[in-house]
Amino acid sequence: QVQLVESGGGLVQVGGSLRLSCAASGRTFSSYAMGWFRQAPGKEREFVAAINWHGGSTYYADSVKGRFTISRDNAKNTVYLQMNSLKPEDTAVYYCAASGLLLPPRSSSEYDYWGQGTQVTVSS
Secondary structure: OOOEEEEOOEEEEOOOOEEEEEEEOOOOHHHOEEEEEEEOOOOOOEEEEEEOOOOOOEEEOOOOOOOEEEEEEOOOOEEEEEEOOOOHHHOEEEEEEEEOOOOOOOOHHHOOEEOOOEEEEEEO
16 A cells, blocks of 8 residues: 655746655555656646656656656655646646556556645746
8 A cells, every 4th residue: 555645736937847746655665656647627637757666767748848857766755746847738736646567657547546636836
């Protein structure tokens, strides 16, 4: 069992930056691939970024590539999402998730555990 708690969301102006954190409980955090997803009002949840268990491989949605960076610190049981050059279309609730698969999946259905989400609002 893994419990995930996101933090770091908030209100930021266009072009600004935020860093989201996701703290995990449990001793097996390092064995999970981790992902970030987001859901805007009236839209489906979409993949943002993912990272494998040791942090050596990362994957991004085209819409955030070059602006967002996912990383993890297994010693702290935490995964991060650094978001730069934020745009109004990045406004959403951001969720972190844990998957037991070796390769981090892009499909939300392949994640086993989810956090409660943190709101990110980008104002123009």
